[in-house]
Amino acid sequence: MSKKVLVIGEVRDGAFRNVSFEAIAAAKEISADGEIVGVVLGDNVSGLANEMIHYGADKVLTVESDKLADYTPEGYSQALQAVIDQEDPEGIVLGHTAIGKDVSPKIAARIGSGLVSDAVGIEAAGEEVIFTRPIYSGKAFEKVVVKDGIVFATIRPNNIPALEKDDSRSGDVQSVDVDIKDLNTIIKDVVRNTTSGVDLSEASVIVAGGRGMKSEENFDILQELADVLGAAVGASRGACDAEYCDYALQIGQTGKVVTPDLYIAVGISGAIQHVAGMSNSKIIVAINKDPEAEIFQIADYGIVGDLFDIVPKLTEEFKKVLV
């Protein structure tokens, strides 16, 4: 198949999020021999464009405007509409991130297409592309095909590996002029709650605390462990309900669904609500004083004991091994 596929990259704090490169690999699955066209939107982003080519894009289009400095649904959808009109693609892929989730349905409605959200796997079968995506918060999976129109999908970060970076690849970088009309949505302020720079949905390692943490202050020992591992800190609903941490950290059926390489569950009993949000993690470590805790049934490795003894020791041991 040689379909033209657009890959919409996502820039945060002056660099691509890794899911942008994973989306290029996904586009190659959809269209092995087709042209992969990267798209970057923002205020000052053209300098980054080549990196999409290094990860497999054939050319990259940039749309630059001060109205695209911050994400707004209207600004991004105007820019993307212009790119779609110009390129007439047969596929579109982007990350299932806050921005991807927000803009992709708007574009799909605008162009009257289907949309496969939150894909974790893609396989081509003849002319058809079959997407795998979690349903019921990862308690089950479904396989979905596009019946009609453009093959449009968002992919879950951390599931479809990016291609090897090849700095010798080259391709065109072109800018597309779009006259972005005034926006009805004004961003007044952004409050950063996330302490470390590691984003829960994209983290390859997550350290999560439950009710067993006993207090907000005690989450500090999880942050110390997370810092050593370059990990993000998460929490169970119980810990959030007890106000040990912000709901932004909640992992579970309500809350975030995550699939890191390593998930360390500390003082978490393993209620079905929580497990739904993390059971597809590649390796699960459980630390809990109750040997009967349900979390041990899905853990690859477990330590039974007092987390307040174990976690600081674990932090020290990782420090030794990771330097």
Place this chain on the structure above:
Amino acid sequence: MNIYVILKRTFDTEEKIQIENGEIVEDGAEFIINPYDEYAIEEAIQIRDEHGGEVTLVTVGDEEAEKQLRTGLAMGADKAVLIEDEDVEDGDQFSTQAILAAYLQDKDADIILGGNVAVDGGSGQVGPRLAEQLGFNHVTSVVKIDIADGKATIEKDVEGDQQIVEVSLPVVVTAQQGLNEPRYPSLPGIMKAKKKPLETLDLDDLDLDEDDVEGKTKTVDRYLPPEKEAGKILEGELDDQVKELVSLLKNEAKVI
């Protein structure tokens, strides 16, 4: 204020999922209002109580969804509409968008609230899709809403950070956890709900053909993930367990 809430009947989050021949087994399962849609209903009631007006609940589904609509009415919504979709082939998010838009297009809504995501399908598409078709603004994943002078000042969750946006009405917003604490229906509320208007419509009533709303995507299979085998509980002195764990993660699992 003319306030609408779009909601979905979903599996109870505590239910274990069973699949036979690629279909979810629904026999005997408990159904609830999608938890994120409950936040939307609660917020709609609070907005009405502050600004006046009326809250209308809308769902697309089968007759079973009447129970969830009655629960929403018992919480305090004023009326409800059930749009039956049994004639829709391969119904997907596009279908739901098209049906809801056909109903809402002439209703002069000021604000439409829904959940950020449904806990069954999990796509989170319908809110922004509906907004686009109606020509409304949209804000997803909201945790706070203030309405004044035809504008909404909204706090939204962006992967853990909070963004504060100002947007003009009409708007579609989707509720994130933390927006409010949904009330339980009171006994008088439940009694009153039985008498509140609940209208049932089908595609004909909305001047829609089955072809107009046929899905663009199709689910070809559903399956359960492989069961995980029980893992290894470490033993011995605590210091040794910690050393062993780190070594296993590095050398056996190769995840650090």
